[in-house]
Amino acid sequence: MAGVRVLVGTRKGAFILTADGTRTSWDVKGPFFAGWEMYHLKGSPVDPQRIYASQTSGWFGQVIQRSDDGGETWAPVGNGFTYDGVPGTHQWYDGTPHPWEFARVWHLEPSLDDPDTVLAGVEDAALFRSSDGGATWSELSGLRGHGSGPFWQPGAGGMCLHTIIVSPRDPRRIFVAISAAGAFRSDDAGVTWRPINRGLRSQGIPDEDAEVGHCVHRIALHPSNPDVLYMQKHWDVMRSNDAGDSWFEVSGNLPSDFGFVIDVHAHEPETVYVLPITSDSVHYPPEGKLRVYRSRSGGNDWEPLTKGLPQSHCYVDVLRDAMAVDSLDECGVYFGTTGGQVYASRDGGDSWEAIVRDLPAVLSVEVQTLA
Amino acid sequence: MIRVVLPAHLKTLIQHHHEVTLDVAGRASQSALLDELERRYPVLRGTIRDPLTRRRRPFIRFFACEEDLSHEDVDQPLPEAVVNGEEPFFIVGAMAGG
Numbered sequence: 324m325a326g327v328r329v330l331v332g333t334r335k336g337a338f339i340l341t342a343d344g345t346r347t348s349w350d351v352k353g354p355f356f357a358g359w360e361m362y363h364l365k366g367s368p369v370d371p372q373r374i375y376a377s378q379t380s381g382w383f384g385q386v387i388q389r390s391d392d393g394g395e396t397w398a399p400v401g402n403g404f405t406y407d408g409v410p411g412t413h414q415w416y417d418g419t420p421h422p423w424e425f426a427r428v429w430h431l432e433p434s435l436d437d438p439d440t441v442l443a444g445v446e447d448a449a450l451f452r453s454s455d456g457g458a459t460w461s462e463l464s465g466l467r468g469h470g471s472g473p474f475w476q477p478g479a480g481g482m483c484l485h486t487i488i489v490s491p492r493d494p495r496r497i498f499v500a501i502s503a504a505g506a507f508r509s510d511d512a513g514v515t516w517r518p519i520n521r522g523l524r525s526q527g528i529p530d531e532d533a534e535v536g537h538c539v540h541r542i543a544l545h546p547s548n549p550d551v552l553y554m555q556k557h558w559d560v561m562r563s564n565d566a567g568d569s570w571f572e573v574s575g576n577l578p579s580d581f582g583f584v585i586d587v588h589a590h591e592p593e594t595v596y597v598l599p600i601t602s603d604s605v606h607y608p609p610e611g612k613l614r615v616y617r618s619r620s621g622g623n624d625w626e627p628l629t630k631g632l633p634q635s636h637c638y639v640d641v642l643r644d645a646m647a648v649d650s651l652d653e654c655g656v657y658f659g660t661t662g663g664q665v666y667a668s669r670d671g672g673d674s675w676e677a678i679v680r681d682l683p684a685v686l687s688v689e690v691q692t693l694a
Numbered sequence: 695m696i697r698v699v700l701p702a703h704l705k706t707l708i709q710h711h712h713e714v715t716l717d718v719a720g721r722a723s724q725s726a727l728l729d730e731l732e733r734r735y736p737v738l739r740g741t742i743r744d745p746l747t748r749r750r751r752p753f754i755r756f757f758a759c760e761e762d763l764s765h766e767d768v769d770q771p772l773p774e775a776v777v778n779g780e781e782p783f784f785i786v787g788a789m790a791g792g
Contacts, residue, residue: 405745
């Protein structure tokens, strides 16, 4: 029987939740790596037993862990993230040049066709690749080196490369997003890059439609149509129909177009989920009501999904890597909160339940659909 | 034989929950001790000092013989009591946070 494995990264360890295909009863294992910040865990699409995890600490730095048995056991692999050549500078918060300094890995993106190949998005923003299961890492330095790098600035959470999407149609096409630089695309497997931010407008930067400088929070696509991208920007929910060459706003009737997460239904390419947050200075849901919003038309028309979610006195946040979908026949949708709940819907968002509560603040949620 | 006491998280990382004992060849300094520690446990590379600059990470401290050695020259000899194993060399996660 098919099943689901949910990988949860939190401020104080990782947790793995499993259920059979009914998704009615959940087994919770963890904490793994207790006390460490687990920014992200993600399994290989080719070999679901292969899971990569980013383990990090303000005291002890970065460790990459790997499991080859579905998260039962783990072993540290390589943590050598060295920028290619002379790292150079980006802009600091006050606009002065600041040397590029590695802080942590925010996101791990295993290859679509090779379990030993994985991309890592790091802070300060850069993209690394390992082709030996995480043992060694090399920077894809064309991203920082394409020209705009010296003008990138950190967002409030640091200058992080947090989104990596490899096109399922053409694995040479890679999308990344950086706070607060914007979105970038490579069409040659990461050798060369260009900004793809035309149509974005951000009032928090001097030139609101600048080529770079936008605080993109998350990008998502549906595998069947990888030219259509959805973006949750700092403010504004955006859509591109041309692989990021241009963007237009689809915030429509959302109660707030600020937020972090965005994802797409596993079987309906025009069904999109966001979770509005009040504002950039008030990081909890509008009116204290935890509402996922769903659009079945690729944006603009949004409906609140509230059944099973707290509709009063809810003041949690949902961070950028903390929403995912499974691909069972009836699509499951999952998200984790800074209050330590992981909510799941077995019916595409119509109803929700907490499948675990009282974890440390959730940083990331990924889902593996198991055969 | 030099005795090294690691912070709890690093003990977990190397899966060794007791003191680590090291033979450090030649003149034992902080650098030599850390080189040998990282040779024995490669997973510790980057967790105590920056892998490139080899500078102590900001929230790591080195204590021994009731002294804070964190700011000592890393190539100076360690105290004799550490070198002969009478006193351990403590690698400590600095108190920080609220």
